[in-house]
Every structure is written in C-alpha cells, then in structure tokens.
Amino acid sequence: MSSEMLPPLEFSEAAQGVIAMARHAGARGWVPATSGNFSVRMNDTSAALTATGANKEQLDESGVIEALIAGPRHPRASAEAPLHLARYAAAPEIGAIAHIHSIAATVLSRRHEKAGFLRIEGWELLKAFPGVTTHETVFDIPIVPNDQDTDRMAALVEERLSNVSPCHGYLIAGHGLYVWGDTATNAIRHMDAFDFLLTTELHWEGMR
C-alpha cells in the first residue's frame, strides 16, 4: 500500500485522530506525567502531532501542531518528533503513530535490550495486526537503545526497521513502545493489542 492510497486529511480531521489516540492512552495510564506522543499523517509532507508538554488525558486541538515531515522542527514540537516524522518519510502506508509508556513495554524493553528484540509467538491476539492470519506467527519486536539525540535515534530506528518486514511497532529500551496503523482507529487497535501481548508476556516470563 502506498501513501497515495491514504486519503489526505485536513489539519482538524487529523487532530481529531491525535486526540482520540491520546485520550485512549491517557485513560489506560499509558502516558504518565505528560509523557507519550501521538500523530496522524495529513499528506506526504505534513502530520498533526502532539505539542511538547501537553497533558494527553485532556488533550484538545490547542495541544496539537502541524509538523513538516521533512522540514525544520516546529518550535512546539515534542523532542521525539523525529521518531514520528522519520517513520512517515520511510513508510507511506503509515497514517497514524502512537508512542506510549506502559509498564509492560517499559520493563520488557529493558529486560531484552541486549538481545535487541523481544520474541512474541503463538498468541491468538497476534492476529490483531494486518496480514496476520494465524497464531502460529513469530514477532521479533525490535528493541533499540534509548538516546536523547532523537535525530540519531530516528536514523538508527529506520536502519533497524528496514530489515524487518512486516513491522508493526518497536520498543525503546527502558522507555516505551512505538506502534502505528493506516488510520488512528487502527493505531488504537494495535496499541491495545501490543499492550495485551506485552502484559501477557510479562506474566508468562514471570511464571516460567
């Protein structure tokens, strides 16, 4: 699927998707202390993106900015904007991106950091992701080291993900999860599926 297949969105439409993702994550405790950020692609050059410092649980349009995918950084852009924008530049089929800090994502991302990936396999809920038709599926979720230089981290992420196909999300060690979809609605569905799978894995590892 190319981005030409994704219909262009006006800023206010895209912002509604950003707000829906942010409130969904906020209600579930996945964006503590104004962490997390969310975006929706408008077209090939712009995306609606949460502004730095916004309270995600109560987000409204004033906390959403229009960011250029390949242009200069918006003054109110979150420090993690490059991690969103590089994904839009690299993958035309991505229409919405969520970054959350759930407990399971945070703990497992660090526990498996040295391996460089977290293997999840055999669970029915893997079928929540597009193109997955059986639980007999192996996901090696990439884990990248955390880095406060988000331009450098975005370049590393894109290098790592270029070898992983299909890829529905990745973890940053000790930090959290990035997950996406063609629409905000599907990004929410994938967020829920990842959190469920990671929480299941957290219990599973504790029990073995």
Place this chain on the structure above:
Amino acid sequence: MSSEMLPPLEFSEAAQGVIAMARHAGARGWVPATSGNFSVRMNDTSAALTATGANKEQLDESGVIEALIAGPRHPRASAEAPLHLARYAAAPEIGAIAHIHSIAATVLSRRHEKAGFLRIEGWELLKAFPGVTTHETVFDIPIVPNDQDTDRMAALVEERLSNVSPCHGYLIAGHGLYVWGDTATNAIRHMDAFDFLLTTELHWEGMR
C-alpha cells in the same frame, strides 16, 4: 433442562443481551483490539451474534447479526461463529455464550495446554456456577489447542466436552475463554466468576 424450557426471544431482545455481555467485557479489558465475541440463542434454529470486527466496548445493534445454528455461514459472521453455533446445537440448555481474552485465561490456557485441562478446586467462588453447592468441588476446565480452522476446532471442542459433565466453560490455548449460561445475565455472572477464579489461580501458581 431442554431448550424447550428456554423461552424464544425476538432478535432485538437477544441483541440486547449480546450488547450487555459485550459492554460488560469491554469495560473490564477482556476484549482488546476488537477481539472476543458474544451470542444469545433466539430459538432452536437461530442466535444473535456479534458481527466480525465490531468494537465490543461500544457495541450497538448494528454490530449484531442473526445467525442460523445449522445453516450457511452469515457473510458478516465472525470467524469464530462455529464455536458458538456448535454449542447451541449440542446443548439445548445454553442460552447465551461469551468468548473473552482476559490476561489470566490467556496465560493459564497456554501454561496448562499439555495437560489438556486446568484444575481449579477448593475456592468458594466455584459456587457461582449452577448446581455447585460446595467449595469442595473440582473443576477440570478443558483446554483445546488453538486452530484457525474453526469448524475443525468446534468439532474437537464438542468431542472433548461430551465427556465433561457438568461443564461451564473451556479454554483455547494461548487464545482465551468460552463461557455460557441459560441467559445473558447468567453468562455475565459466569464470565466474572471465571475471571476471578483464573486470576486467583494465576497468583496462586506464582506463589507456590
């Protein structure tokens, strides 16, 4: 109890029961990412059933279809419809069925897959199920392997359950729980009881 004892329901009455079960499960996080499905028997030949892909937390009647228990598959039926319909065909006393993906059901179903059952015994809440009058009760909850061919899985389930009496639910390994009752209200009660018992068991196994 034969199905003749269950009063026939109009589609809209049955759909209300489906919606009540779906929203109950949705509010508790048991149907992540549009997973899970719910049904209520209308009579000996039909049941109201959640359509494929419906968001269970916000289900309304547009997300419920009327499915034939022994007829051709409805075009909007969930892939798991056979697992509901085979139960109605086999057990006339069943009036409502819920399929949920709770964390405890998912983890324990896989942990005990090789044994083929999960034994739960000695807990007071076992009395939530009909005919159980003492905590000195042993439930061997059947666990069947997951299978994307749901017609084949339904046949296996019915074969397994034909040897288990009474039976109030079963697990699919790495997948989730099927549970039922004579009415939607009782299926909700049994859903809550199973989740409580399985969560208790998850802690219990972790502590020993």
Place this chain on the structure above:
Amino acid sequence: MSSEMLPPLEFSEAAQGVIAMARHAGARGWVPATSGNFSVRMNDTSAALTATGANKEQLDESGVIEALIAGPRHPRASAEAPLHLARYAAAPEIGAIAHIHSIAATVLSRRHEKAGFLRIEGWELLKAFPGVTTHETVFDIPIVPNDQDTDRMAALVEERLSNVSPCHGYLIAGHGLYVWGDTATNAIRHMDAFDFLLTTELHWEGMR
C-alpha cells in the same frame, strides 16, 4: 463501647448504609458474580442485610431485607446471614459488617490456612483501625476453614474471635474477608485498609 452507644437506625437509614458498602465494594471488583454480602445493625434485635442473589454493584433497597439477630431465618436471607448475625449478637460495638471476595484476601486466606492466622505487622496503614496508634503493631488475622454449614461456621468463628482482642476482621480460607466497624462509613474505611494491607502483603510475600 456497648451497643447502647450505637444509636438505633430505621430500616431505610440502615439500608442506605448497606447500599453504600455494596456499591463501594462492587466498584472495586470485590463482589464478583453476585458474591459478598453487607449488613448494618438497626438495634439490639434487627439488622438490615443484603438479600440472597442481589447484584451488589447495582444494589437498591429492594435487595435489602430486615433480619432478626436471634430469630428465625428470613426467607430471602443470604446463606451467610448467620456469620453477620452472630457477630452482632456477640459484639455490641459492631454497627456494620462487610463480606468481600478480593483477590488478595482469597489467595492469602488459603495460603496461610494451616497456620490459622495471617500475621501483618509494621505497616503504617494498620493505624486505619480504631485504637491503633502506631505502625509497630502486630495483627494476627484469624483464618477459619470454609464450611457450607454457616451456622456451624458462625459458632466456630465466634469461638475463635473470643480469644482475639481487639479484632477488626477475619478470613475464611479460599473464600474471603469479613470486616466491620461501628458505622457503615467506618466499615468502608476498614474494608479499604484491609484490601490495601492484604495486597501489600501479597506483593511482599512474592518478593521475599
């Protein structure tokens, strides 16, 4: 404090306290599948008590009965009514009783059943109970075996508790918690304190 110090309540006042306790517990998941029961003393001879089978999360006055503390069993009384009424007969300072099924109470009550008590000590929240002025306090919470003959169990409980002073609650193995206070408001406070202490203990035992 003697029961003469507790002001007599009309049925409707006492029922309001029963409803407040039931909804508080229901909202926290402590009365799954219509389990649990709640009562408020009206005077030396009667108490308002949840009727058998009532949904505690949505309790209203129609689900509350007036039970005689020492008289014949009310036809709609819960099977566990004797465990409430024997406490009122034995302890005039008790004005309200809650019986809940929390995960921590259920797991720990069975884990420590052989010891006959669960020792909790050193936590600040022990001060939530009347007369406790320091965290340097030891609570040996009695644990009695479960028994479907609730008259017999009530007699055993009263025998056990006659040696424990002060006593703010007890556990039934694999079943749940009984807790009380002079008023419904204080019984709610003690319910919350017990659940917090038992959940803390569950983590503590898992960590050692």
Place this chain on the structure above:
Amino acid sequence: MSSEMLPPLEFSEAAQGVIAMARHAGARGWVPATSGNFSVRMNDTSAALTATGANKEQLDESGVIEALIAGPRHPRASAEAPLHLARYAAAPEIGAIAHIHSIAATVLSRRHEKAGFLRIEGWELLKAFPGVTTHETVFDIPIVPNDQDTDRMAALVEERLSNVSPCHGYLIAGHGLYVWGDTATNAIRHMDAFDFLLTTELHWEGMR
C-alpha cells in the same frame, strides 16, 4: 529558585490545588482509608493543608485548613503536618507537597529500608523531574524509618535531605511517599512519575 519567585496565593486558590492533588490521588487508589495528605504553599508563612481524617477522594474546601509554617499546630491539622511544613521552611522553591500510599511505594520503601535509599536509574521517565535531561540519571531516593513522632521524623528527614541535591521526593519505610513541585500541577505530574517508576521497579525486582 527562591520562594520570592513563587507568587503568593490566596487560601481559596491554594485550597483548589490541594483538592486537585487529593482527588487525583483518590481516583488512583493512592490514599486508601482516608490516608494521605496534601498541601499548597500560600506564602513564606502559611500553607493550605488537608485536615485530619478528610476523605481525599471527595475533598472539598471544608476539609482544607490554613496552617502556619512555623507557628503553633492547627487544631485540625493532620498528625503529619510537620512533614509538610518543615519542607516549606527548608526549601523555598517548593510550592506544593503530596503524601500518598501507593502499593509500590509501600512495598519498596520497606524492602530497601536497611539500605536507606532506593536506587532508580536508566528509565526515560526520570526526565519527568525538573532539571533531568537524560535517562542516564541515577536517583537515590532517600528512605527514612517510620516514626509516630512526626516532629522528630521531620527533623530527621530535613537532615537527610540536606545532603541530597537535587531531591524530588523521599520514602518512609512501610508507610509511603512524599513528593513535591513548584505548583500543584507539577506535584501531580511528579506523583504520577514516581508511581510509574516505582511500579516499574517493583516488576523489575520481581523479574531479576
């Protein structure tokens, strides 16, 4: 930052901050059984503070008092008032203080009591605190022994904290967490960040 930089607040403004912190904590289960307390500095001599025994989940202005930072104890002041007031006296940059009893804070504070501190390092969410710009940060959160003489405990806390800079909060063993910020809004943000970090740590320690 000196307290001269914090604008003075009227009692009713400060009380609104106290109420916002208390309800935030109440909704998350961090102040069970009327535990916890909250304050907002008005100026160099006074602070708005929760009264003893107030139900924090439903706090309104009637449950908030004006306390003198260095004067005689207010008759309705919580027993823990000295722990708030000594912080305001020692640290002019503190504008709001929250004391909560979360499960993670309670368990970890006691587990690490002998060490005298809990080390937390390497997590992205450490950046929620002012002046922290990288996850490559080490927080040694001080842990003081619990003591029912809160004047004595406050003196010990201030002695301990005088050697820790910067410091964003501390634990009392088996009791809970104190956390602060320049405003009530930021104290809420720091409360959420601490709870997330401590819950993550609880899982992390259980897994190693």
